Amino acid sequence: MGPLVILLLIIVFILLVLVTRIRIVPQANVYVVERLGAFYKAWGTGIHFLVPFIDRVAKRVSIKEQVVDFKPQAVITKDNVTMQIDTVVFFQITNSVQFAYGVEHPIAAIENLTATTLRNIIGELELDATLTSRDLINTRITETLDLATDRWGIKVIRVELKNILPPAEIRDAMEKQMKAEREKREKILRAEGEQKYQVTVAQGEKEAKILKAEADKQMAILKAQADKESVILRGEAIKEQKVAIAEGEAEAIELVQKALADSLVKLNEANPNAAVLQLKALEAFEKAADGKATKIIIPSEIQGMAGLAAGIKESIITKDVSASADSAETK
Secondary structure (H helix, E strand, C coil): CHHHHHHHHHHHHHHHHHHHCEEEECCCEEEEEEECCEEEEEECCEEEECCCCCEEEEEEEECCCEEEECCCEEEECCCCCEEEEEEEEEEEECCHHHHHHHCCCHHHHHHHHHHHHHHHHHCCCCHHHHHHCHHHHHHHHHHHHHHHHHHHCEEEEEEEEEEEECCHHHHHHHHHHHHHHHHHHHHHHHHHHHHHHHHHHHHHHHHHHHHHHHHHHHHHHHHHHHHHHHHHHHHHHHHHHHHHHHHHHHHHHHHHHHHHHHHHHHHHHHCCCHHHHHHHHHHHHHHHHHCCCCCCCCCCCCCCHHHHHHHHHHHHHHHHHHHHHHHHHHC
16 A cells, blocks of 8 residues: 555646646736746746746736836936926836846836936926926936837836926925916906907997987988978968969959949940049049059049049059069069
C-alpha cells in the first residue's frame, strides 16, 4: 500500500502543479512572460499555460486608458510669482514589453517629467499669460511628455491643468481688479442705457412734433379750402341775388310801361279834359314812384298829355340805363 499511496500523492501533486500553471488573460490586459529569467512572450486575451519551474508572469499590464492626478507643484513665473499648479495626465500603454522593461517606476517617471516640463513652460510666461494660456500650456506639456514616454511604451493622450493657485495677496488683488472691472462694466452699461433712453425720448418728441406740424398743416389747408369754397359760394349767392333783383326791376319797368301805354290809349279814346289828364298824370307818377327807379323826372307843368308823356318816357329811359348799369356791375 505504501508505494501506491506515494504514487497517488505524486499524481495529485502533478495535477495541482499543472492546474496552478494555467493562466487566463482578461480583456484589455497583457501578461509579460519570462522564461528562465529572460523575456519570453507577451500573452494577450485568452487561456495560456506556464511551463512549471521555467516560465513566470513578470508583469501584468492594463492597456486601457488611465488617469493620474498628480499633487500640486510649486512653479515660478517669469515675473517671479510663485504659484501651485496640479496636473491631470491621461495616458495609455501601447507596448507592454517596453513598459515592463523601459523604466523602473513609470508613473513616478511621468510625474517628475510633468513637473519639470511644467516649470520650464511657466518660467517663460508671466502671471497674466499663465492664467489665460491654459490651452497653450496643456498642448506643450502633452507634446513633451508624449515624445519622452514613447520609448517606455506609453502614449500620453492629454494633460490638463487642474488648478492654478497664485499666492493669497495675488488672489486678493485679482478679486479687487475683477470687482473694479465689473463695476466699470456696470457703469458703462448704465450710461449706455441712459443714453439710449434719452435718444428714444428725443426721437419720440421729434416724431410727435412732426406729426403735430403735419396735422396743423392739414388743418390749415382744409380751413383755407373751406374759406375758399365759402367765398365762392357767397359770391355766387350775391351774384344770383343781384341777377334776381335786376330781373325783378326789369319786369317791374315793363309792367309800368305797359300800364302807362294802356292808360294813354284809353285816355286818347276817351278824349279827356285838362282836369282828368292832370289826375291821371298824378296817378301815373304815384305808380312810377312805387317802382325801384333811381331817377324820376317830374314835368314842371303837368297840364297836357305831351308834358306827361315826355316825363314818363324820360323816367322809363332812366330806369333802363340804371338796370343795364347794375347788370354790368354784377357781371
